[in-house]
Amino acid sequence: MSNKIHVDEKWFYMTKKKENYYLLLDEGEPHRTCKSKNFVDKVxxxxxVARPRFDAEGNVTFSGKLGIWPFVTKEPAKRSSVNRPAGTLETKAMTSVGRDVIRSFYINKLLKAIREKWPREDYGKSICIQQDNARTHIDPDDPEFCQAAAQEGFNIYVRCQPPNSPDLNVLDLGFFNAIQSLRYKESPKTVDELVSAVEKAYEDFSPISSNHIFLTLQQVMVEIMKVRGDNNYKISHMNKARLQREGRLPCQLSCDNQLVENTLAWLNTM
Incomplete structure (x- = not known):
């Protein structure tokens, strides 16, 4: 699991449709405006993200955070306003993200980040990029990506996770919800401010919490085997925070051998 990188896309909104505020008795109600409450600006x-790594003393040696990149473009303003003259470059969110754009981000941003941040002790080992089955994602055998991934001595390849299994991606399992909560601590007014807020939330997210999500992923895998590939299961509580404080948090979860054998036997009948 340490050689696997989970990738996915997510929309982040400028604001929520509904907000709760706690006000003092003499404090006025906040006034929020947008063009349409049903079409809030988003990026x-x-x-x-990969699994973080720690040394024997618990210090972070690799955060696992390879990067988060916005799908935006820079366009010159067509008209002057009180905020900027005509021709000033403005950040605009991409309204359509196709396979060519995804391929470009994989090659120019993701592969670059892997080469810069991946632990040197794993140089030369295989690295798997796990994506879901969205139509805009590249094929695992995409020739342009495969050519770029094989450069500089790296062995990087793409694999698709099982269909209809969002819990097998740590980003959907908990990472996105966590940084979404951190993002809502900010109040961006422009696309640039939203991008900065999301990037800050991503960097502020604790590697310890990220490691907890990867342990939850292992729990999910066990539960999926118990229900033979179904998604109707419940994840038991491990009290990871308490185990972390006591120094008893496992790196890997054990699995019953009989469960694995029964699962393999069931798969062979399909």
């Missing part, structure tokens, strides 16, 4: 991001 899509591509995120990539």
């Amino acid at each position: 899509m991001f591509l995120a990539a």
